[in-house]
Amino acid sequence: xxxxxxxxxxxxxxxxxxxxxxxxxxxxxxxxxxxxxxxxxxxxxxxxxxxxxxxxxxxxxxxxxxxxxxxxxxxxxxxxxxxxxxxxxxxxxxxxxxxxxxxxxxxxxxxxxxxxxxxxxxxxxxxxxxxxxxxxxxxxxxxxxxxxxxxxxxxxxxxxxxxxxxxxxxxxxxxxxxxxxxxxxxxxxxxxxxxxxxxxxxxxxxxxxxxxxxxxxxxxxxxxxxxxxxxxxxxxxxxxxxxxxxxxxxxxxxxx
Numbered sequence: 001x002x003x004x005x006x007x008x009x010x011x012x013x014x015x016x017x018x019x020x021x022x023x024x025x026x027x028x029x030x031x032x033x034x035x036x037x038x039x040x041x042x043x044x045x046x047x048x049x050x051x052x053x054x055x056x057x058x059x060x061x062x063x064x065x066x067x068x069x070x071x072x073x074x075x076x077x078x079x080x081x082x083x084x085x086x087x088x089x090x091x092x093x094x095x096x097x098x099x100x101x102x103x104x105x106x107x108x109x110x111x112x113x114x115x116x117x118x119x120x121x122x123x124x125x126x127x128x129x130x131x132x133x134x135x136x137x138x139x140x141x142x143x144x145x146x147x148x149x150x151x152x153x154x155x156x157x158x159x160x161x162x163x164x165x166x167x168x169x170x171x172x173x174x175x176x177x178x179x180x181x182x183x184x185x186x187x188x189x190x191x192x193x194x195x196x197x198x199x200x201x202x203x204x205x206x207x208x209x210x211x212x213x214x215x216x217x218x219x220x221x222x223x224x225x226x227x228x229x230x231x232x233x234x235x236x237x238x239x240x241x242x243x244x245x246x247x248x249x250x251x252x253x254x255x256x
Contacts, residue, residue, distance in 0.1 A: 001087045001152045001201045015086040017094055021101070022078050025066050025126060029074045032067070043067060043124075048109055051119040061113065065105040067124035077126045084133055087201040091147070096194050104132020104186030111181040132186020134160055139191030147200050 004011065012019045028046075032039035046063035053060050068074040089097045108128025112121075137156045140148045148156070160183075 001148070001203075002083050002155065004082065004086070005203065011082075011086070015089050017097055018081055018085040018089050021085075022081050025068065026074060026078060028066050029068050033071075046124070048112065048123045050113055050116060050121045053113055054119065061106055061109045062102075064109055064124045065102070065126050065129050068126070069124055073125060077130055080130050081126075084130075084137070088133055088136065091198050091201050092194060100132055100136055100186050100190055100194060101129045103190060104135065104182050105129030107185035107189075108132070108182045128182035128185070131163070131180075131182030134163065135183035135185070135187025136191055136194075137187070138183065139187040139195065143191065144195050144198075147195065147198060 006014060028039075028042060032043045046060070046067050048060050048064035049057075068077065085097075085101075088100070092100065105126060105128045108131070109123075112123060112128075134156070137148065138160055141153045141156055145153070164180075
């Protein structure tokens with residue numbers, strides 16, 4: 001479910017929405033980092049600002065989702081999308097996936113505007129939207145166990161706990177709006193509605209089997225099964241490695 005075995009081309013083909021979201025946010029970050037003439041303008045008119053929202057610039061409740069403050073920030077959020085978003089795009093379908101992602105992100109930005117009293121408060125990042133995806137997984141863990149196997153359920157619980165702990169330990173984190181309400185808005189608000197009649201994630205859905213010509217010369221009828229499951233011995237190390245990378249990226253981002 002969270003192990004990416006697709007090629008780069010396959011990832012783009014199978015998960016187009018996730019690919020577009022990642023490409024857009026990385027492209028915008030590259031502009032802000034390396035093309036300041038354009039990037040500074042995009043950053044200024046896109047960041048979330050309580051004062052400017054008060055002045056009627058309501059698009060700032062949406063645009064912060066696509067902006068990031070540093071290399072650690074963009075790396076952590078992009079990596080999280082690569083690992084955790086594809087399964088939801090397949091399970092929910094394109095429309096419902098977009099609904100979860102942007103509903104959680106916008107709801108988190110609205111709550112930030114409400115709970116942060118300072119007019120000088122500004123924020124950027126897709127954390128609210130990504131935590132909304134985690135929230136949807138948590139809803140599966142507790143209320144829709146048929147959609148997630150025990151091993152992946154444990155991984156989601158571990159990631160969620162670590163993410164919440166880091167939320168309170170790191171500086172300059174939008175705790176209430178960006179993270180906590182992302183969990184609530186994405187998972188527990190939309191989960192009961194969007195997960196009805198949803199089928200579990202199935203990587204085999206995208207496996208294209210080549211036609212096999214049985215010419216009776218050295219034909220092994222089990223060779224496809226061997227190829228299909230050859231990654232299983234590496235499954236646990238890959239999952240643990242992905243977890244460690246996520247934690248390290250989050251820690252690095254606090255210093256950048």
